Amino acid sequence: MPRESYQERLETLREDVLYMSEVVLERFRLGLNALEQKDEELAWEVIDGDDEVNQLYLDLEQDCIDLLALQQPVASDLRFIAASFKIITDLERVGDLATNLGEYSMDAERDVFPEVDIQDIGTAVVEMIEDAMVAYSEEDPEQCYAIAETDDVIDEQCEDASEAVVRDLIERQIDADSSETDIEQLMADVSRLLLTIRDIERVGDHAVNIAARTLYMVENDDDLIY
Template identity: 80%
Template sequence: MPRESYQELLESVREDVLYMSEVVLDRLRLGLSALEQKDEEMAWQVIDGDDEINQLYLDLEQDCIDLLALQQPVASDLRFIAASFKIITDLERIGDLATNLGEYSLEAERDAYPEVDIQEVAEVVIEMVENAMDAYDREATELCYSIAETDDEVDSRCEAASEEVVRDLIEREIDAETSDAEIEQLMADVSRLLLTIRDIERVGDHAVNIAARTLYMVENDDDLIY
């Protein structure tokens, strides 16, 4: 295969990975909106849309395998293909987390803890993913470390939010007039909120993974890979 054609294949993989990230981020934003607005139609759009993300993943996985098997890339090209393969895995998992949010919104009838601002933290992790994909696109390694630093802040905020919910649950007074149904609803609300916090935190972790693979791809530096 001519070198020019081979380079076109590599660039096509990059463009397809970026397109997959756009689809995943769209689903993530939609899942968060569904959760905030308790919108069943939005929720099902996210849930039903997971098949598209899975297919994008499988198609790109095959493209990466074909390049490895047929072109025998070396050095920087090999790192690019390997990094792209790992990045689409993280994107697929972010898509799964977006689907979780859609499923949570189908069960949510109220905000049990409106003082816990999930949406604000979610905006931060969305920006992390956007910056990570920008770093991958432009090979802008200066963004990679800042994404990891932001993740430390996200982890702290998610931990504080979870502790606040658990502390309130422990301190909440439940008297003899509280029905079993009310207790069951409260526990369901708490469980769903804690799962939401966990999933948002995991999106941030995947953003760091993408940044780490980008740093390795560009500079052969595995400092952020763990």
């Protein structure tokens, strides 16, 4: 295969990875909206859309394999293909976490802990993924380090949110009139919210993974890979 054609296919891979990120982020935003609005229709849209994300992942995985098999890549091309494969894996997992949000929203009938701002943290991790994909597209190492620093802030916010939920639960007084059903519902709400916080935090972790692979791709630097 002529080198020019090979380079064109590499660029197509980059564009397709960026497209996958747009699809995944749209699913995650819908998941956040479903959670906020307690909208079952939106929730099912997110859940049903996971098949599209999975198919994109499989198609791009095959593209990466084909590119490795077509022509022995030079070192920079090899790092690009390997990084792209790892990035689509992270994006597929973000898609799974979006599906989780859709499922959680099915049971989110009330705001039990309004002081915990899930939407604010969720918006921040979406921006992290967006920034990570810009770093990948523009091969920007400085942006990669900035994303890793932002993740420290997100981790702290998620820890504070989880502590607020647990503290509120401890401080609540369950009196003799509280039914077993009421107690079970409260515990279910607590569990759902803690899982939501955990999953949103994981999206931030995937953004760091994308930044780490991009940094390795651009500068052969594994400093952010852990």
